[in-house]
Amino acid sequence: MIKWGVISTGTISKAFCDSIRYSKEGELVAVASRSSKNLKHFSDKYGVGTHDSYDALLNDSSIDAIYIGTPHNSHFDLSLKTLRNGKHLLCEKPMTMNSTEAMILLNEARRLNLFFMEAFMYRCHPLTHKILELVKQEFSNQEVLIESSFGFTAEVDEKHRLKNPELGGGSILDIGCYPLSMARLIAGSLLEDAFADPLTISASGELSPNNIDLNAKAELEFSPKIKASIKSAINEEYENSLRVSSGEKQIFVKEPWHCGQFQGQKAEIKILENNQEKVIEVIDDVGLFTREIDEASFCIKAGKIESTFMSHADSLSNSIWLDKWLNELKVVYPANSIDTSSLKRSVFSKPSKDLSSIKIPELDKEISSIVFGCDNQINEVHAFAMFDYYYSKGGRVFDTAYIYNHGLSDKYLGDWINSRNQKDIVVLGKGAHTPDCFPDKIRPQIEESLSRGNIDKLDIYCLHRDNLDVPVTEFIDALNECKKEGLIDVLGASNWELERFKLANDYANEQQKTGFKVLSNNFSLARMIEPVWPGCFSCDETYLKYLTDNNIHLFPWSSQARGFFVNHVEFAANEHFANPTDEEEKRVWHDELNLARKDRAIELAKEKGCQPIQIALSYVVNLEISAYPLVGPRNFFELDSCIEATNIKLSKEDLRYLETGN
Numbered sequence: 001m002i003k004w005g006v007i008s009t010g011t012i013s014k015a016f017c018d019s020i021r022y023s024k025e026g027e028l029v030a031v032a033s034r035s036s037k038n039l040k041h042f043s044d045k046y047g048v049g050t051h052d053s054y055d056a057l058l059n060d061s062s063i064d065a066i067y068i069g070t071p072h073n074s075h076f077d078l079s080l081k082t083l084r085n086g087k088h089l090l091c092e093k094p095m096t097m098n099s100t101e102a103m104i105l106l107n108e109a110r111r112l113n114l115f116f117m118e119a120f121m122y123r124c125h126p127l128t129h130k131i132l133e134l135v136k137q138e139f140s141n142q143e144v145l146i147e148s149s150f151g152f153t154a155e156v157d158e159k160h161r162l163k164n165p166e167l168g169g170g171s172i173l174d175i176g177c178y179p180l181s182m183a184r185l186i187a188g189s190l191l192e193d194a195f196a197d198p199l200t201i202s203a204s205g206e207l208s209p210n211n212i213d214l215n216a217k218a219e220l221e222f223s224p225k226i227k228a229s230i231k232s233a234i235n236e237e238y239e240n241s242l243r244v245s246s247g248e249k250q251i252f253v254k255e256p257w258h259c260g261q262f263q264g265q266k267a268e269i270k271i272l273e274n275n276q277e278k279v280i281e282v283i284d285d286v287g288l289f290t291r292e293i294d295e296a297s298f299c300i301k302a303g304k305i306e307s308t309f310m311s312h313a314d315s316l317s318n319s320i321w322l323d324k325w326l327n328e329l330k331v332v333y334p335a336n337s338i339d340t341s342s343l344k345r346s347v348f349s350k351p352s353k354d355l356s357s358i359k360i361p362e363l364d365k366e367i368s369s370i371v372f373g374c375d376n377q378i379n380e381v382h383a384f385a386m387f388d389y390y391y392s393k394g395g396r397v398f399d400t401a402y403i404y405n406h407g408l409s410d411k412y413l414g415d416w417i418n419s420r421n422q423k424d425i426v427v428l429g430k431g432a433h434t435p436d437c438f439p440d441k442i443r444p445q446i447e448e449s450l451s452r453g454n455i456d457k458l459d460i461y462c463l464h465r466d467n468l469d470v471p472v473t474e475f476i477d478a479l480n481e482c483k484k485e486g487l488i489d490v491l492g493a494s495n496w497e498l499e500r501f502k503l504a505n506d507y508a509n510e511q512q513k514t515g516f517k518v519l520s521n522n523f524s525l526a527r528m529i530e531p532v533w534p535g536c537f538s539c540d541e542t543y544l545k546y547l548t549d550n551n552i553h554l555f556p557w558s559s560q561a562r563g564f565f566v567n568h569v570e571f572a573a574n575e576h577f578a579n580p581t582d583e584e585e586k587r588v589w590h591d592e593l594n595l596a597r598k599d600r601a602i603e604l605a606k607e608k609g610c611q612p613i614q615i616a617l618s619y620v621v622n623l624e625i626s627a628y629p630l631v632g633p634r635n636f637f638e639l640d641s642c643i644e645a646t647n648i649k650l651s652k653e654d655l656r657y658l659e660t661g662n
Helices: 011-020 036-046 054-058 072-084 099-112 126-139 171-190 288-301 312-329 380-392 404-420 439-453 472-484 498-510 541-549 582-589 592-608 612-622 636-646 652-660
Strands: 002-007 026-032 049-051 065-068 088-092 116-119 144-151 200-207 213-223 226-233 241-246 249-254 266-273 276-283 371-373 397-399 426-431 458-463 488-494 518-520
Touching: 002 011, 002 054, 002 288, 011 026, 011 036, 011 288, 026 036, 026 054, 026 288, 036 049, 049 054, 054 072, 065 072, 065 288, 072 088, 072 099, 088 288, 099 116, 099 312, 099 380, 099 636, 116 288, 116 312, 126 171, 126 241, 126 249, 126 266, 126 276, 144 171, 171 213, 171 226, 171 241, 171 312, 200 312, 213 312, 371 380, 380 404, 380 636, 404 426, 404 439, 426 439, 426 488, 426 518, 439 458, 439 472, 458 472, 458 518, 472 488, 472 498, 498 541, 592 612, 592 652, 612 636, 612 652
Parallel strands: 002 026, 002 065, 026 049, 065 088, 088 116, 144 226, 371 397, 397 426, 426 458, 458 488, 488 518
Antiparallel strands: 144 241, 200 213, 213 226, 241 249, 249 266, 266 276
């Protein structure tokens, strides 16, 4: 039997303790609370040990797993402590206040090889499994509307957890997570996957005086054929149902979240068509909580770190779309501000050296084998977590640009550098992007970027685009003035053609000025057929030879061809979000050479025991050139994938096979 400890003595924890008595896989050992009165009640009722602090429970060596039933705002800190104390974990939904915290917890569970599951009870119940079976049977390849609601009236004051922003109040986090989760589950089933994420979301709702959502609606589109309408409320009574319909046919379920728990463990699924009603009854003699406890305990005993009923990828994606729903309504929680977040200080206290350190003559600081691109961070909390994680892995070079994220990328990076007092960071900045690609735009944009981040200089600076109407001499002169004033150290260019790049360096040499020592063009195993964006250029073999002959460093963007090399057949759902649109993939990457190289990357990945997208990045790292690819990971899993790729050794024969098939 898996021995469980429970954190909190609230209503949901009481239900857990009532249900575990019927579990075949787990038993209750101890409960922790800060209320001595509640502890005595639980001790008397359940005959278990008690702890008057959460830390004492987490340090109890007799306990295998922890159930957390506290309010949302405490889930992250308690879950992180639980995992780092070596305990398996079942955490009440929503698992965290935002997707960044969720990402960190799921990464810790993987790193420590511990089971972790977000407690969506309905996912473990036969009613849900029967719904999915019927939906696929009745609605495959049809236009479908998924409607789902969860709402009640809470007559509570503003300090209550349901209405208190400090405690994660509001309908979306508390109960809106259910209809969102269900819609994604059903859409995934119809799309032949474990779950699906919307393509678009639009939302409306009513906010309280302290800016939490009292009720909220969202319209979701999963595909041209699959749409959903979901809603939640803490100030309105809703039908609390699930309806899946296509034309005159619909499947209807009342209270799908409770699965008949309050109707004598009996639930009904109704199939309605042409005024005919078919009722399918689902009877459960185990119980909603007990099924969840048994599933978690069974997985722990089997050595699993996640359940297929509520996978890590599913939980993370649900959290991301909860963020989007809240953002649509402009709901802001204190936990999502870096000043008050649990992430104010780095949670990665033990730096590793997964990334190699490299010395180049132009810089006093060491650089790392891959460069972190600062253009995919959704907010400051997400940025700080990603920067911390990259740094903890030995990463030291950050790529930003004047135009990234409307200037927020510069700010996030500078705030993080100053907050963490990091003196060994190399900042690669870019500016003078079209339509501002003129020499007189360089200095003011550099100064604004430095001001945004409150830093003194850019270690490397690249012109973001070229302007063929401007002589290269004027660009070199302007850059040298900025270098002379200490605003930048190393000069570079991004998206420049070879002839212009050579002309600029020839002029610099003739005038005894500083020329370009860095190029940031596209370069990957897949050759760019058409520019991803206007004004973009790639490197061919002639360009690479020039760089090598002149000791110029390549900082290539899209070395993984923007997800072209993701093998969707084998890769776990939603681990990689960098998937190009069909239009982009066909326009930019689809030709006979690239498709053949992708096939060879897939074959070599099987041989090496890795993913083809990792082979693509490893290809660039293993070439005999001074190349430091820019990567733009949106989560830890993508970043880990990139880091692992830098440690894959490819022989000259491997490189030749990828290029030519020989």
